[in-house]
Amino acid sequence: MGLFRKRKRQGGKIQEKQAVEQEGDSLSSQLDGNIKKIKELTGNTDDVMYRSVTIRGNYRLLLVYIEGISEVDRINTVINTLLQSNENEDLPVLNENENLINSLEERLLAISRCSYVENTDDLLTELLSGNTVIIADGFTRAISCNTPGGKRRAVEEPSTETVIRGPKDGFTEDIRTNISLIRDRIKTPDLWYKIKKVGKQTQTDVAVMYINNIADRRLVKEVVERLESIETDSILESNYIEEFIQDETYTLFPQIQNKERPDAVAAALLEGRVAIIVNGTPFALIAPVTLAMLMQTAEDYYQRPLFVTFLRLLRTFSFFVAMLLPGVYIAITTHHQEMLPTVLLFSLAAQREGVPFPAIVEALLMEVTFEILREAGVRMPKAIGASISIVGALVLGQAAVEAGVVSAVMVIIVSFTAITNFIIPTYNLSVAVRLLRFAFMILSAAFGFLGILAGLLILLIHLAGLRSFGVPYLTPMAPFILSEQKDTFFRFPLWALNARPESLNPENKRRMSANMKPSPPKKESS
Amino acid sequence: MNRKFLICVPVFLLLFLSGCGDIRELNEIGIVVYTAIDKKEDQWLVSYQVVNPSTAARNSTGGGGEGAPVFTFTTSGETLQQAIQNTNLEEPRRLFFAHNSAVIISEEIAREGVSPVIDYYLRSIEDRATEPLFIAEKAMDILDMLDPSEPIPGRLLPNMMERGEKNMSKYEEVDFTDFVIAATSESKSAVIPQLVITGDKEGQTSMDALSKTRRAGTIKLGNLGAFNKDKLAGWLTPEEARGVAWITGEIEEIYITFDCHGKKEGPPQSTYLLTDSSVQLTPRLTGSRIEMELDIHTEGRVSEVNCAYDLSQPDNIDKMAGYIEERISLDVEAAWAKAKELNADVMGFANEINNRHRDKWKELKGIPDKGYLEQIDLITNVNVDIENTGINQTPFSSLIKE
Numbered sequence: 001m002g003l004f005r006k007r008k009r010q011g012g013k014i015q016e017k018q019a020v021e022q023e024g025d026s027l028s029s030q031l032d033g034n035i036k037k038i039k040e041l042t043g044n045t046d047d048v049m050y051r052s053v054t055i056r057g058n059y060r061l062l063l064v065y066i067e068g069i070s071e072v073d074r075i076n077t078v079i080n081t082l083l084q085s086n087e088n089e090d091l092p093v094l095n096e097n098e099n100l101i102n103s104l105e106e107r108l109l110a111i112s113r114c115s116y117v118e119n120t121d122d123l124l125t126e127l128l129s130g131n132t133v134i135i136a137d138g139f140t141r142a143i144s145c146n147t148p149g150g151k152r153r154a155v156e157e158p159s160t161e162t163v164i165r166g167p168k169d170g171f172t173e174d175i176r177t178n179i180s181l182i183r184d185r186i187k188t189p190d191l192w193y194k195i196k197k198v199g200k201q202t203q204t205d206v207a208v209m210y211i212n213n214i215a216d217r218r219l220v221k222e223v224v225e226r227l228e229s230i231e232t233d234s235i236l237e238s239n240y241i242e243e244f245i246q247d248e249t250y251t252l253f254p255q256i257q258n259k260e261r262p263d264a265v266a267a268a269l270l271e272g273r274v275a276i277i278v279n280g281t282p283f284a285l286i287a288p289v290t291l292a293m294l295m296q297t298a299e300d301y302y303q304r305p306l307f308v309t310f311l312r313l314l315r316t317f318s319f320f321v322a323m324l325l326p327g328v329y330i331a332i333t334t335h336h337q338e339m340l341p342t343v344l345l346f347s348l349a350a351q352r353e354g355v356p357f358p359a360i361v362e363a364l365l366m367e368v369t370f371e372i373l374r375e376a377g378v379r380m381p382k383a384i385g386a387s388i389s390i391v392g393a394l395v396l397g398q399a400a401v402e403a404g405v406v407s408a409v410m411v412i413i414v415s416f417t418a419i420t421n422f423i424i425p426t427y428n429l430s431v432a433v434r435l436l437r438f439a440f441m442i443l444s445a446a447f448g449f450l451g452i453l454a455g456l457l458i459l460l461i462h463l464a465g466l467r468s469f470g471v472p473y474l475t476p477m478a479p480f481i482l483s484e485q486k487d488t489f490f491r492f493p494l495w496a497l498n499a500r501p502e503s504l505n506p507e508n509k510r511r512m513s514a515n516m517k518p519s520p521p522k523k524e525s526s
Numbered sequence: 527m528n529r530k531f532l533i534c535v536p537v538f539l540l541l542f543l544s545g546c547g548d549i550r551e552l553n554e555i556g557i558v559v560y561t562a563i564d565k566k567e568d569q570w571l572v573s574y575q576v577v578n579p580s581t582a583a584r585n586s587t588g589g590g591g592e593g594a595p596v597f598t599f600t601t602s603g604e605t606l607q608q609a610i611q612n613t614n615l616e617e618p619r620r621l622f623f624a625h626n627s628a629v630i631i632s633e634e635i636a637r638e639g640v641s642p643v644i645d646y647y648l649r650s651i652e653d654r655a656t657e658p659l660f661i662a663e664k665a666m667d668i669l670d671m672l673d674p675s676e677p678i679p680g681r682l683l684p685n686m687m688e689r690g691e692k693n694m695s696k697y698e699e700v701d702f703t704d705f706v707i708a709a710t711s712e713s714k715s716a717v718i719p720q721l722v723i724t725g726d727k728e729g730q731t732s733m734d735a736l737s738k739t740r741r742a743g744t745i746k747l748g749n750l751g752a753f754n755k756d757k758l759a760g761w762l763t764p765e766e767a768r769g770v771a772w773i774t775g776e777i778e779e780i781y782i783t784f785d786c787h788g789k790k791e792g793p794p795q796s797t798y799l800l801t802d803s804s805v806q807l808t809p810r811l812t813g814s815r816i817e818m819e820l821d822i823h824t825e826g827r828v829s830e831v832n833c834a835y836d837l838s839q840p841d842n843i844d845k846m847a848g849y850i851e852e853r854i855s856l857d858v859e860a861a862w863a864k865a866k867e868l869n870a871d872v873m874g875f876a877n878e879i880n881n882r883h884r885d886k887w888k889e890l891k892g893i894p895d896k897g898y899l900e901q902i903d904l905i906t907n908v909n910v911d912i913e914n915t916g917i918n919q920t921p922f923s924s925l926i927k928e
Contacts (some may be wrong), residue, residue, distance in 0.1 A: 048733075334549045338624030339653070340681055345557060345625060350583030352552040359551060445549070446540075 031137035060137040069130040071149025113146040158260035163299040175279035181262035204235040204277035216505045223274045238278040252432035255468040258283040264298040272506035288469035292488045294426040308491040318420035325417045327440035335448030350408040360445035366414040389397045475503040556619035559680030562665035570610040573600040573666035596679045598669040606646045627680040630665040636758035645823040655702040657864040662721040670731045713876025722748035752870040760868040769861025773873040775805035786833040788849045796832040822908045833926040837915045851908040869896045
């Protein structure tokens with residue numbers, strides 16, 4: 001239990017929060033009083049719409065909804081249903097308080113999901129979620145009908161995680177769409193999720209999703225508890241959640257993965273992980289996560305195993321190149337020239353002739369320039385962004401060499417490092433590598449390879465100490481788990497990956513029967 | 527928090543106070559590719575061939591550079607280190623020796639004893655023990671030579687050695703480690719190949735030399751210097767050096783010239799290309815003396831036959847093989863005679879004796895100056911196989927006669 005240290009610390013907070021919560025004022029039986037109250041609470045905002053309907057000649061009903069976030073077509077259907085009850089004769093006795101509301105609700109249920117609202121707080125929440133609230137004169141109970149709408153982006157190809165082979169749909173900003181995209185892929189009743197409202201002001205829908213008989217119960221409980229402990233006024237993106245619930249803040253390495261692809265989230269759920277889907281962002285969170293996982297892509301399982309193994313080794317190599325190459329270059333050219341082949345040393349020395357700065361300054365200059373170009377490329381308008389950043393890099397690089405400010409090799413080093421950095425599939429991991437590169441450059445300038453070695457050791461110790469929801473970050477390398485090696489640097493054929501990751505402690509360990517290797521049909525013995 | 531902070535402070539200070547340790551930028555070092563060591567009276571004269579990176583790199587990428595790719599200069603001092611230290615008086619760059627690819631020692635120093643040189647290099651941190659050693663009459667002259675066939679500095683001597691080793695089988699590259707092992711061994715004598723300058727030396731010292739098609743002068747591998755302890759005892763000629771290689775079994779791919787009538791005088795007219803060989807050396811005790819039996823078996827083909835021989839007759843082939851065998855025996859005997867004369871066990875007979883007859887070696891060990899060589903008789907058996915005669919059988923000269 002020592003793994004879940006965070007939970008103990010926050011046990012007290014949850015109870016406090018419940019005590020603070022108050023029930024809002026109950027509704028008045030006077031319709032005008034209710035209208036006044038709503039107007040008062042919403043500051044008489046213009047987009048709150050009131051439409052009154054009279055049924056049975058003497059019963060005044062009021063429909064309240066917010067224009068823009070509710071769907072007018074559905075509201076009209078609700079009104080039509082209400083008006084139809086005029087002709088209906090066999091309505092129950094009217095003077096009993098609840099009967100009108102009950103009968104109306106029964107009728108409305110046929111066209112929409114409805115529920116009762118009894119106080120102003122709930123009423124406002126329903127309104128702000130895009131629902132229509134029906135208040136009847138003389139009753140203290142209102143009906144809320146599900147009529148959310150408004151403009152939403154359609155399901156499109158994810159822009160941050162493109163694949164050559166694999167599904168092309170990505171999450172949108174709408175949590176319902178996102179959940180349906182996952183439901184579409186996993187059609188088991190065991191796919192469970194609970195939506196919670198997080199954020200005092202934003203009241204953002206946050207869904208914790210898992211597969212009941214696969215995910216570790218303690219893990220689910222832990223995720224839910226951490227979510228519930230969040231007390232903030234706003235959740236605008238899944239990173240808000242991430243920063244509140246991650247294990248360690250002062251580290252460059254992400255301990256929760258974000259994914260834009262429903263297939264990747266589905267795969268994680270099937271491994272026994274938990275997904276957190278936040279309304280208003282196409283990025284779903286996956287926890288727990290390991291460093292090895294951040295180096296993998298969804299497409300790893302859609303391509304041939306041998307090729308994927310090659311790609312994974314390539315990524316691992318690139319990870320180290322992106323982090324160490326400028327540092328190694330500085331170390332070799334300023335501390336360990338004896339390591340270079342003689343002829344290469346000549347050409348490196350020739351290029352450094354006339355370069356005014358020490359190698360470290362030269363490297364920092366180029367790296368910082370590149371980082372500026374990169375950041376500028378993100379900010380620039382899409383139409384000119386790509387061309388300007390390429391032109392900037394080429395022109396700046398070439399001109400700098402010709403002007404004798406930096407050597408040509410340094411431009412090669414910096415651009416190669418930059419390209420290898422893009423191979424890392426997870427953006428927030430590649431950011432970590434980008435920053436570490438600077439640390440290694442300074443270390444190598446001061447101490448040569450000794451500095452790089454020391455830096456790598458410190459990094460290793462740091463990584464070995466990180467945990468993501470109780471799972472060590474370097475799993476399955478440290479702690480070493482033999483069975484998970486099949487899907488870490490190597491990617492065995494899918495029929496060989498017959499067990500879920502042990503490190504997640506899944507309730508159900510087997511994915512498939514043991515011997516799924518395809519083989520020619522056995523001859524029937526005659 | 528406070529403790530963490532206190533630990534971090536010295537770590538950060540370490541970064542900035544270390545002053546970038548032994549940092550040396552590439553444009554602050556002079557890369558030495560050859561070092562030559564001479565002696566004048568009591569002064570050591572150390573000469574360096576230093577790369578001029580901008581022209582050297584241009585050469586390596588194909589384009590002709592302006593100015594010579596290297597420059598040479600000499601400093602003097604009472605000790606080697608002092609001479610090298612004195613470079614600081616005239617050379618703005620710090621000399622960098624880790625890429626030194628050859629050390630050339632003058633013959634004078636070699637005769638006096640190379641111990642001071644070896645000692646310095648074995649202690650040096652930058653220099654490598656794998657740098658090959660050479661002897662030249664005046665060592666610094668070698669550094670002045672430019673060679674158009676190898677425009678990249680520092681590659682000429684190692685490459686020449688490699689070719690000499692492989693295709694001529696006369697010389698073996700001798701680096702500091704090899705030399706030290708051989709010179710300190712009780713049984714083996716060290717060797718160092720000699721470099722000579724043929725032709726006009728002055729003609730090869732300016733950039734003009736690189737624009738001519740025919741070299742005015744060139745560096746060549748000369749004799750093989752045989753050492754007694756650390757002193758040069760004498761020279762083995764290329765033929766004798768080859769004899770040594772036969773005995774030690776280091777022959778790889780060589781051409782053996784022979785006369786197809788077995789004459790020992792006059793220029794040989796035919797050539798045998800050796801492709802494979804095996805050498806077996808067996809020491810045998812015969813009374814007080816030691817009999818060394820050398821069995822050489824070679825395979826190869828004839829590549830030149832300039833006499834009217836019908837090579838389709840196996841008898842003739844056998845006869846030819848006999849002449850080649852004689853030739854090889856001659857080389858071996860010459861080497862053996864020279865070794866005895868110089869009292870230098872360059873072929874490592876003592877090792878063989880020690881391996882097979884340890885007691886005998888203990889007895890011989892006491893004899894000073896490799897005197898045990900006198901007690902050895904060398905018996906050479908050569909067996910030459912001519913596997914084929916190339917794609918032509920009958921010599922062309924006999925075709926004309928018909």
